[in-house]
Amino acid sequence: MHALLSEILDEVRPLIGQGKVADYIPALGEVPAAQLGIAVYGLDGEVFSAGDAQTPFSVQSISKVFSLVQAIEHSGESIWQRLGHEPSGQPFNSLVQLEFERGRPRNPFINAGALVICDINQSRFAAPALSMRDFVRRLSGNREVAVDLHVAESEYRHRARNAAMAYLMQAFGNFHNDVEAVLRSYFSHCALRMSCVDLARAFSFLANDGFCTHSGAQILSERQTQQVNSIMATSGLYDEAGNFAYRVGLPGKSGVGGGIVAVVPGRFSVCVWSPELNAAGNSLAGMAALELLSQRIGASVF
Numbered sequence: 001m002h003a004l005l006s007e008i009l010d011e012v013r014p015l016i017g018q019g020k021v022a023d024y025i026p027a028l029g030e031v032p033a034a035q036l037g038i039a040v041y042g043l044d045g046e047v048f049s050a051g052d053a054q055t056p057f058s059v060q061s062i063s064k065v066f067s068l069v070q071a072i073e074h075s076g077e078s079i080w081q082r083l084g085h086e087p088s089g090q091p092f093n094s095l096v097q098l099e100f101e102r103g104r105p106r107n108p109f110i111n112a113g114a115l116v117i118c119d120i121n122q123s124r125f126a127a128p129a130l131s132m133r134d135f136v137r138r139l140s141g142n143r144e145v146a147v148d149l150h151v152a153e154s155e156y157r158h159r160a161r162n163a164a165m166a167y168l169m170q171a172f173g174n175f176h177n178d179v180e181a182v183l184r185s186y187f188s189h190c191a192l193r194m195s196c197v198d199l200a201r202a203f204s205f206l207a208n209d210g211f212c213t214h215s216g217a218q219i220l221s222e223r224q225t226q227q228v229n230s231i232m233a234t235s236g237l238y239d240e241a242g243n244f245a246y247r248v249g250l251p252g253k254s255g256v257g258g259g260i261v262a263v264v265p266g267r268f269s270v271c272v273w274s275p276e277l278n279a280a281g282n283s284l285a286g287m288a289a290l291e292l293l294s295q296r297i298g299a300s301v302f
């Protein structure tokens with residue numbers, strides 16, 4: 001597996017230079033582009049990795065999965081009264097659909113949906129940012145995981161679009177807490193810094209019927225795990241979810257920090273990272289690497 005992963009990275013490395021590092025959040029624009037890493041976490045606890053797999057990066061929208069899992073754990077099925085689980089077919093930060101659909105986001109993996117999930121969690125946790133940090137520390141087994149305060153502050157300073165979504169939902173009666181406080185929580189989740197190894201490990205329970213082997217905890221039921229994976233498969237890569245299903249064929253979730261996590265139920269979880277993005281905001285080399293991995297080992301769920 002180590003050899004296969006190195007081979008795949010060598011094949012996709014020439015793509016670096018063809019994408020663009022996200023700079024609409026200025027602090028993210030400072031990340032050097034020429035980085036590439038991959039880690040696979042097998043259900044028996046074995047880790048395989050290649051390239052910059054130990055380098056922490058900004059998880060960004062990958063945190064939307066952790067937020068959803070926390071919301072399901074603490075608020076259960078009732079969350080679906082506030083948002084849907086349909087693909088949006090729109091960019092992650094789109095506002096148009098939200099107005100047409102009267103403030104009810106399509107799914108938890110676009111920004112509007114993640115903000116509603118953060119609003120739900122804000123009502124449950126005294127210190128949502130700390131609860132999230134501790135949750136991902138447990139899931140990843142890495143007590144060093146921390147929030148990059150420089151990125152969180154940069155996101156807050158450039159929050160206009162996310163704030164517009166949250167206030168629009170408030171106007172429709174679908175937002176219950178102070179918008180600025182929820183935005184702070186949301187940005188601190190996005191600004192968590194984790195490596196490919198951390199993320200592959202943290203997602204392993206989704207490949208294992210909800211059971212996290214290294215912490216010995218049942219995080220979600222088997223049924224809830226299938227549901228989260230189904231939403232990743234249909235909505236995890238925004239308006240490119242169809243292309244990801246076609247090319248990679250796995251439940252996955254991307255972030256504008258350049259990370260993409262995917263799970264192969266019953267086998268392993270994988271995280272790939274390269275900061276340059278394509279037009280849909282997904283890692284260009286990362287998508288190509290996952291496509292090759294899925295093809296070579298026959299991992300597509302379809």
Ligand SMILES: NC(=O)CC[C@H](N)C(=O)O
Nearest residue numbers: 060061092111190255256
């Ligand atoms: N797609 C992403 O990773 C977007 C997350 C980013 N923090 C934002 O709100 O814009």
